[in-house]
Ligand code: MG
């Protein structure tokens with residue numbers, strides 16, 4: 001049983017990577033910059049995407065978001081209500097997006113209408129790491145409310161991400177979490193090469209730095 005699972009997983013991951021490359025080429029053909037935003041439930045992925053979208057649209061960029069969720073339209077509705085074009089992508093029962101699901105969504109979008117595509121992955125810090133979607137950048141968002149051990153517990157997703165973001169800096173004191181611990185863990189993980197981007201989406205602090213880090 002275990003051996004069969006390993007074999008299947010290899011094929012699944014290889015197929016995913018192939019489709020991810022196709023997604024990448026498709027978006028490049030239309031001059032699109034894209035980001036896969038990963039993180040657990042409640043980290044603030046939707047709010048961050050809305051904030052990034054607002055700032056980019058204020059600069060004249062044409063932005064859309066893809067809301068990945070197991071089921072429902074909550075994130076999609078929030079994005080759409082913010083004035084951003086949004087597309088919903090329900091996985092059914094999978095706890096992560098994969099390149100094939102994203103390809104189906106991209107095929108239904110007039111890609112000439114956009115400069116930037118922001119993809120919200122399903123709330124999960126484990127398996128999204130294994131499934132690249134074909135975006136330029138992969139970002140992981142954690143929040144101070146999740147405790148100070150997120151990097152130590154989930155280092156895979158931090159290793160697989162280009163940019164790491166620590167949200168809810170404004171309430172770190174209130175929840176008794178020292179952001180320095182989280183940021184030091186991340187710095188250690190990257191051999192001191194990369195730092196984490198601290199922000200508060202709610203207070204609109206640190207967002208410009210994230211846009212720069214994502215080359216948006
Ligand atoms: Mg969300």
Ligand code: ZN
Pocket residue numbers: 094095096124127128
């Ligand atoms: Zn999963």
